[in-house]
Amino acid sequence: MFVNLGWQGMGQGWTQGSQLKGARGQHMQDRECKTGGFVLEVTQLPLAEALKVEGEADPQRTAECELEGVGLAHVSVLFQIRGSRARALPDRALVNCQYSSATFSTGERKRRRHGDRKSCEMGLQLRQTFEAAILTQLHPRSQIDIYVQVLQADGGTYAACVNAATLAVLDAGIPMRDFVCACSAGFVDGTALADLSHVEEAAGGPQLALALLPASGQIALLEMDARLHEDHLERVLEAAAQAARDVHTLLDRVVRQHVRE
Amino acid sequence: SCRTVEPLEYYRRFLKENCRPDGRELGEFRTTTVNVGSISTADGSALVKLGNTTVICGVKAEFAAPPTDAPDTGYVVPNVDLPPLCSSRFRSGPPGEEAQVASQFIADVIENSQIIQKEDLCISPGKLVWVLYCDLICLDYDGNILDACTFALLAALKNVQLPEVTINEETALAEVNLKKKSYLNVRTHPVATSFAVFDDTLLIVDPTGEEEHLATGTLTIVMDEEGKLCCLHKPGGSGLTGAKLQDCMSRAVTRHKEVKKLMDEVINSMKPK
Numbered sequence: 064m065f066v067n068l069g070w071q072g073m074g075q076g077w078t079q080g081s082q083l084k085g086a087r088g089q090h091m092q093d094r095e096c097k098t099g100g101f102v103l104e105v106t107q108l109p110l111a112e113a114l115k116v117e118g119e120a121d122p123q124r125t126a127e128c129e130l131e132g133v134g135l136a137h138v139s140v141l142f143q144i145r146g147s148r149a150r151a152l153p154d155r156a157l158v159n160c161q162y163s164s165a166t167f168s169t170g171e172r173k174r175r176r177h178g179d180r181k182s183c184e185m186g187l188q189l190r191q192t193f194e195a196a197i198l199t200q201l202h203p204r205s206q207i208d209i210y211v212q213v214l215q216a217d218g219g220t221y222a223a224c225v226n227a228a229t230l231a232v233l234d235a236g237i238p239m240r241d242f243v244c245a246c247s248a249g250f251v252d253g254t255a256l257a258d259l260s261h262v263e264e265a266a267g268g269p270q271l272a273l274a275l276l277p278a279s280g281q282i283a284l285l286e287m288d289a290r291l292h293e294d295h296l297e298r299v300l301e302a303a304a305q306a307a308r309d310v311h312t313l314l315d316r317v318v319r320q321h322v323r324e
Numbered sequence: 325s326c327r328t329v330e331p332l333e334y335y336r337r338f339l340k341e342n343c344r345p346d347g348r349e350l351g352e353f354r355t356t357t358v359n360v361g362s363i364s365t366a367d368g369s370a371l372v373k374l375g376n377t378t379v380i381c382g383v384k385a386e387f388a389a390p391p392t393d394a395p396d397t398g399y400v401v402p403n404v405d406l407p408p409l410c411s412s413r414f415r416s417g418p419p420g421e422e423a424q425v426a427s428q429f430i431a432d433v434i435e436n437s438q439i440i441q442k443e444d445l446c447i448s449p450g451k452l453v454w455v456l457y458c459d460l461i462c463l464d465y466d467g468n469i470l471d472a473c474t475f476a477l478l479a480a481l482k483n484v485q486l487p488e489v490t491i492n493e494e495t496a497l498a499e500v501n502l503k504k505k506s507y508l509n510v511r512t513h514p515v516a517t518s519f520a521v522f523d524d525t526l527l528i529v530d531p532t533g534e535e536e537h538l539a540t541g542t543l544t545i546v547m548d549e550e551g552k553l554c555c556l557h558k559p560g561g562s563g564l565t566g567a568k569l570q571d572c573m574s575r576a577v578t579r580h581k582e583v584k585k586l587m588d589e590v591i592n593s594m595k596p597k
Contacts, residue, residue: 167363210416211409
């Protein structure tokens with residue numbers, strides 16, 4: 064796996080990478096992972112709308128995560144009080160996730176209106192995933208906005224979104240229980256496949272999306288489509304979990320490198 | 325005076341010394357980087373970074389019926405999206421004022437500069453033409469969005485490859501040959517240069533988000549290679565003398581040369597080795 068950190072890497076293109084072969088012919092697609100921005104110091108939020116932390120001009124952190132062959136998702140995390148004060152929870156932070164897909168991200172140009180079903184569903188899934196991972200008790204009466212923008216979709220968009228959002232939240236300095244690593248998996252011809260591409264997803268077999276907190280092995284989110292015999296479930300789950308753990312190794316390395324710089 | 329308490333005073337102190345807080349001179353642009361062809365699902369794509377401001381442009385080509393009053397012309401449809409992802413000033417929902425103004429600006433640039441001859445997009449007069457949907461998404465907003473969008477559009481259009489299409493005489497259906505692709509004929513290279521006006525007198529080039537916020541007016545000049553003016557956008561704000569305008573035009577000419585050099589490097593890197 065090849066990791067390219069920092070915005071300077073952008074000019075060199077995003078196609079570098081090497082193939083990682085999993086056990087029993089489960090190939091994972093090329094991965095490349097970048098983070099950008101700087102760490103935001105977490106402070107108690109003032110009532111004023113604009114959050115200006117000492118020395119920082121913009122309380123916004125972005126992270127970009129590309130799982131090549133899977134899709135490019137750009138995520139930004141905002142941390143401030145905004146909107147109706149009535150929605151603020153007295154004991155914990157509100158997590159708000161919004162998913163958006165670029166019109167040129169799929170093979171066919173699809174102009175999706177804001178707030179359509181797919182975006183809402185994705186947003187909800189992301190919110191549920193991150194509510195499980197973020198330590199919301201530490202920031203009462205505030206809102207954490209996670210915006211995800213998919214630039215290129217080639218299968219496994221949920222996984223790419225979750226991985227990118229994890230990096231963005233970490234970059235913003237928001238405390239989390241653990242990394243959230245996700246991967247998709249499917250079952251074709253008796254073999255469990257990890258990290259499905261668009262072509263593999265379109266083939267119509269059962270698909271599983273798994274979001275994992277790797278240290279404890281706890282599953283944050285598990286969604287499955289189509290019919291799968293329960294005998295096979297364990298194998299497919301294991302394939303997805305192994306892939307997620309591999310993603311965790313990569314993300315961990317990237318974050319440590321970034322912090323060291 | 326502190327930067328957060330009295331930003332204008334803070335800026336004035338720098339401007340007196342003819343420089344800016346980030347170390348740039350008044351006529352200096354931020355580091356510009358461009359990356360083309362990274363989105364494989366799009367027919368042409370480009371990512372442009374002007375300092376922190378990041379804009380990605382994706383071009384998708386589709387078939388359409390030509391307009392009845394011009395049966396041998398295609399369409400180029402731009403759209404600029406400023407999502408809440410790029411800055412806290414934008415809310416989610418329908419496009420806000422700034423996004424709509426930017427979209428209209430790009431549409432004007434395309435129309436005025438004749439960047440693509442619409443007749444080049446014709447496949448079969450009166451029956452089938454290409455429509456190029458150019459979607460620009462801002463990924464990080466730090467001022468000077470118009471320059472970044474114009475550059476991203478230009479780079480993406482230069483990256484677009486259209487397959488050869490023939491109309492079958494017997495079935496009257498279009499046959500697309502994906503193996504034979506050719507680049508678009510980009511006729512002109514419009515380059516935008518934006519300025520911010522401070523205290524009604526001082527002009528600075530390539531304003532950052534903070535500078536735009538403190539400015540009393542803005543000006544954008546779009547120039548093409550023959551020194552022809554494609555577009556001049558000055559939405560109200562403080563007045564400018566003719567002489568100042570001429571200074572801006574000469575800076576725009578220099579910027580065009582800088583951008584052209586970068587574009588040529590990018591084009592050369594695109595060519596198959």
